[in-house]
Amino acid sequence: MTEHADRPSFFARAIAMVRRIPEGEVTTYGQISLLVSGRVRGARAVGYALAALDGRESETVPWWRVVNREGRISNSNSRSGAHLQRQLLEAEGVEFGADDRIDLSVHGWDGPEGYF
DNA sequence: CTTCTGACTGGGA
DNA sequence: GTCCCAGCCAGAA
Numbered sequence: 001m002t003e004h005a006d007r008p009s010f011f012a013r014a015i016a017m018v019r020r021i022p023e024g025e026v027t028t029y030g031q032i033s034l035l036v037s038g039r040v041r042g043a044r045a046v047g048y049a050l051a052a053l054d055g056r057e058s059e060t061v062p063w064w065r066v067v068n069r070e071g072r073i074s075n076s077n078s079r080s081g082a083h084l085q086r087q088l089l090e091a092e093g094v095e096f097g098a099d100d101r102i103d104l105s106v107h108g109w110d111g112p113e114g115y116f
Numbered sequence: 117c118t119t120c121t122g123a124c125t126g127g128g129a
Numbered sequence: 130g131t132c133c134c135a136g137c138c139a140g141a142a
Contacts, residue, residue, distance in 0.1 A: 028124085068123080
């Protein structure tokens with residue numbers, strides 16, 4: 001972590017929020033951004049945060065439960081394993097549509113209960 | 117110091 | 130449905 005202990009950065013807060021996603025559910029980059037900063041536009045920074053995960057963190061942080069607003073696996077994560085992400089989600093019971101899309105109204109996660 | 121880029125999103129045309 | 134643009138945060142050149 002590169003942020004100050006008393007003032008966790010947007011980066012660190014995003015990772016902490018991803019850890020809260022329950023098994024078998026998914027959320028979007030925009031939702032994470034909204035939960036940790038109150039702004040949807042920080043979604044891009046969330047994606048950057050997950051891209052910077054270490055090999056060790058990639059095992060403790062459920063990064064595979066984060067998809068884009070369409071419910072699809074994002075493009076460049078293919079270098080880390082888009083196929084792996086889908087495989088991990090299906091193993092948790094997440095279903096993909098014919099167009100490789102997840103129904104967020106079924107598997108979508110809105111954040112911790114009573115967070116706001 | 118400035119500028120660009122990226123696992124993104126919402127709004128307008 | 131499509132395409133384009135601005136905004137968000139962090140890091141690299």
